[in-house]
Amino acid sequence: MxxxxxxxxxxxxxxxxxxxxxxxxxxxxxxxxxxxxxxxEASWDPYGQTDQIPIGIVNEDQGATVQGEEIHVGDDLVQTLKENKSMDWQFVEREKAMNKLEYGDYFAVIVIPENFSERLGTVVSGEPEKANVDYYVNEKINAIAPKITQKGATVIVEQISSNFISTVNGIIFDKFNELGIELEENLPDIEKFEDYIFTLEEKLPEIHRILDDSTSDAERAGTLIDQAQAMIPEVEEATETGLQTIDDTTAFLKDAEDRLDEIAPKVEEDLASIQNMLAKTNDFVNSIDATSIDLTDGTQISKVSGQIDATLQSIQTIKDALTQLQQSGEQGEPGSGGDPSSNEGSGSESGSSNQETIDNALNELESMEQNLLTLQEQVNGVQDSLADKQAEVNGILSTMKERTEAVNKQVDAFVIEYKESIEPTIREEVAVAKQTLSDARGILADIQSTIPEVEDMLYRTEANLNDGKDMLQYINNEFPYVNDKVMELANKIRSVQDETDINEIINLLQNDPEAERGFFAEPVVLNENSIFSVPNxxxxxxxxxxxxxxxxxxxxxxxxxxxxxxxxxxxxxxxxxxxxxxxxxxxxxxxxxxxxxxxxxxxxxxxxxxxxxxxxxxxxxxxxxxxxxxxxxxxxxxxxxxxxxxxxxxxxxxxxxxxxxxxxxxxxxxxxxxxxxxxxxxxxxxxxxxxxxxxxxxxxxxxxxxxxxxxxxxxxxxxxxxxxxxxxxxxxxxxxxx
Structure with a gap:
């Protein structure tokens, strides 16, 4: 070691x-x-420098009209990307973008097609279509860059989808909210409707009975219409007869008026003659002195008797004329024939007044005639009793004077009444009768002209009634189905009432549309909790x-x-x-x-x-x-x-x-x-x-x-x-x- x-x-x-x-x-x-x-150092924060990566954006979206409103999702997306600094977005035409992509100037190109908005708008139709975004990438430039640009494209699609979902769901929940508010406002009506259904269910037997009665009434109404149609010819005939009767009566009145015009001067002349003869008779009677009368001389008495005869003849002439007028008036009265309805009103009253005036005149003439006859009998009695009753002459003459004066006054009064009342009244009543007949004729003419319309109306009513009968029959036939459906609906309402509270539904529908829109834009929020955090x-x-x-x-x-x-x-x-x-x-x-x-x-x-x-x-x-x-x-x-x-x-x-x-x-x-x-x-x-x-x-x-x-x-x-x-x-x- x-x-x-x-x-x-x-x-x-x-x-x-x-x-x-x-x-x-x-x-x-x-x-x-x-x-x-x-x-x-080189790998310190590579994703923090993605704003240096150029990506071409081609917007070819033509927009669309959805339910009357224009939408331009492509333009909205471009506007959003202009504010997005995550990458170097380049907004260019397709040809330029593809050229730069091919030569490596752009790492990727995103093309928004022309039908982009249109396809998104199909969501409200029965056959919605998905919208496409075309993504082009040059993968030979760099191994990592395509993954980064793809992430950018994915973010765009996710952003569009999120905005679209939030918008659509916002509209839906807005409608739900409106529906909830409307349901709440109409809750009394809904409850009333439920009561109507239950009441209808209860009244169904009565409704069925009414339908049966209506069908029977329709049958009876058809019979009445048939009878009315059968009476149309009789009405036409009666109208024709009434018009003919009125025309005939009008002609009679015209004849009576003409005869009155002819008789009036003669009557006035006879009345004047009567007045003259009565005046002479009166003067003669007044001039007679009983003490100086030669009873054996019948010349004066015969003269008086002749004057009385002439007066009676004149009275008879006037009576005949008035009788003739009376007969003409009776024939011209509206009630004498034709339409019975024309016997009503002023025409009838005028005819009665006319006849009454003539009757009064005839009665007065009759009275005058009776007085003159009595006077004549007395005159003749004077002549017959001259030999035996000289003593009674004074009394008879005195009576004659009184009667002559009374007849004279009566004739004078009658002349005045004739001129002032009888003749004007007759003429007025004839005119009124003619006007009444004219009005009655107009009414009958209107009735006659209305008969075709009434006939058409009856035919139309008959046709409509037949249709109504068919409809009533159809309703009667469908009543069992309606009855079952109403009972079924009533049972469903009871079931819903037992299982669901409409107030809960209203509370469920009522919401904050903006909050719901935000929820569906990001339904899940990722709460990052880093364990052993690494900053970059x-x-x-x-x-x-x-x-x-x-x-x-x-x-x-x-x-x-x-x-x-x-x-x-x-x-x-x-x-x-x-x-x-x-x-x-x-x-x-x-x-x-x-x-x-x-x-x-x-x-x-x-x-x-x-x-x-x-x-x-x-x-x-x-x-x-x-x-x-x-x-x-x-x-x-x-x-x-x-x-x-x-x-x-x-x-x-x-x-x-x-x-x-x-x-x-x-x-x-x-x-x-x-x-x-x-x-x-x-x-x-x-x-x-x-x-x-x-x-x-x-x-x-x-x-x-x-x-x-x-x-x-x-x-x-x-x-x-x-x-x-x-x-x-x-x-x-x-x-x-x-």
Whole structure:
């Protein structure tokens, strides 16, 4: 062991006294740390620089109209991306974008097709279609860039989907909220509807009875319409008859009016003659003196009797004329024929008044005639009784005077009444009767013109009634089905009332649409709780690049430093092995101290346990130096090749960059047998936080690698070198190896 220490101390002295050696060793100490630092710095935060990655955005969306509203999702997305700084978005036309993608100016191109909004709008239709976003990537530019750009494209799709889902669900829950409010407002109506259903269920038998009665009434109404239609010809005939009767009556009234015009002058003339004769008679009677009357002279008496006869004849003429007028009036009365309805109203009253006036005039004439006849009888009695009753003459003459004066006054009064009342009344009543008949004729004419319309109405009513009968029959036939459905609905309402409270439904529907929109935009919130937090990618890669730098440092040492001593004959193989091993380990310690401390001080890597980080690095460096040094010391140049091969296998199979489970099966199989596996895990424990069970586990597996190397070099070097010296000598003869 003293010899080994002698070799080690001699190496230290040679390095310290030879500046060239010192510079070379110094370079070997620092160089591995540069390898680690550059890689750690380069990978410090690669995803934080994605805003430097150019990605082309082509918006060809034409928009769409959904339920009367225009939507332009493509434009909205472009506007959103303009505010998004996660990547270097370039908004260009398709041709330019594809050219730049092909030449590598763009890492990827995202194309929003022209039917993008239209397809999203189909969500409200019965056949919704998914919208597509075309993604183009140039994968030959870089191995990692396509994954980063794909993540950007995925984020865009997720953002569109999230916004779309939140918008659609916001609208849905907005409608739900409106429905809940409307249900709450209409709750009294809903409850009233339920009562209506139950009432309808209760009244169904009565409704059925009413339907049967309505069907029977419709049958009876059909019979009445048939009877009315059968009476239409009779009504037409009666109307025709009434019109003919009115026309005939009007003609009679015209004739009566004409006769009145003819008779009136004659009547006035006769009345004047009567007045004249009565005046003469009165004068004659007044002139008679009973004392001077010659009873035997009948000339004067005969004269008086003749005047009375003339007066009676005139009265008879007037009576005949009035009777004729009375008969004409009776024939012209509206009630004398035609439509019975025309017997009502003023026409009937006017006719009665006219007849009454004529009757009164005839009665007065009759009275006058009776008085004159009595007077004539008295005159004749005077003549017959002259011989026997001379004594009574004075009394008779006195009576005659009185009667003559009364008749005269009566005639005068009748003349006045005739002129002032009888004739005007007759003319007025005739005019009224004519007007009444004219009105009645108009009414009948209207009735006659309405008959076709009534007939059409009856036909239409008959047709509608037939349709109504068919409908009633249909309703009667469908009533059992309606009855069953109403009862079924009533039972369902009772069931719902038993199982569900509508107030609970209303409370469930009523919500905050904005809150629901936010929920569906991000229904699950990922609460990240980092255990053994690593702040960035560079920190996470520090264990791998540090261990790799330590191994590379060992390879540099075996490449430049010899594992043998010049005065080899003075030392045994084992002494040379351990003596030079101490030199390699010391240089490795300096390499490890620089790279580990530099990570903390220069790169400011956040390490949870810096002391253990440095200590674990020194342990790993010692083990690696033992392995590499032993391989070269024992196997020579073959050992160098083996150290390089082992480095390659460990880079791929140690799980330093990718999880072991993602590696090919071969690397998963050799992973437990690689020193890197445990060395990297030890450094990760120090970086993120130590779990001592894992540290002990890693130490148990990594330390044996160094022990095996010491055993191999310390006890088998000399025997193996006897066989490898020939190989070394032969390789030197080539002039290519030292």
């Amino acid at each position: 003293k010899a080994s220490w002698k070799i080690f101390l001699k190496d230290i002295k040679n390095i310290a006294t030879n500046w060239v050696a010192l510079v070379l060793i110094g370079g070997l100490i620092v160089l591995p740390s540069l390898y680690a630092w550059f890689n750690i 990618y560079g920190t996470g890669m520090t264990p791998f690049y540090t261990i790799l730098a330590i191994w590379v440092g060992g390879l540099l040492l075996i490449s430049l430093l010899s594992t043998e001593v010049h005065d080899k004959k003075d030392y045994s193989g084992r002494q040379v092995y351990f003596g030079r091993l101490l030199t390699f380990i010391l240089i490795g310690v300096f390499q490890t101290m620089i790279v580990t401390v530099g990570n903390i001080v220069i790169l400011h890597v956040e390490i949870m346990e810096p002391f253990w980080f440095i200590l674990f690095g020194l342990l790993c460096s010692s083990v690696f130096i033992m392995i590499v040094y032993t391989l070269v010391s024992v196997f020579g140049d073959v050992g160098k090749a083996l150290a390089i091969i082992l480095l390659v296998l460990q880079i791929a199979g140690s799980g330093g960059t990718y999880p072991v489970v993602l590696l090919p099966e071969f690397f998963q199989m050799i992973n437990p047998f690689l020193p890197f596996t445990y060395a990297i895990d030890l450094m990760r424990e120090a970086v993120g936080g130590i779990v001592w069970n894992r540290v002990i586990h890693d130490l148990i597996f990594i330390i044996p690698f160094g022990i095996v190397a010491l055993i191999l070099g310390g006890f088998m070097k000399e025997s193996i070198n006897k066989h490898t010296d020939k190989l070394k000598k032969k390789s030197k003869e080539s002039g290519l190896f030292h």
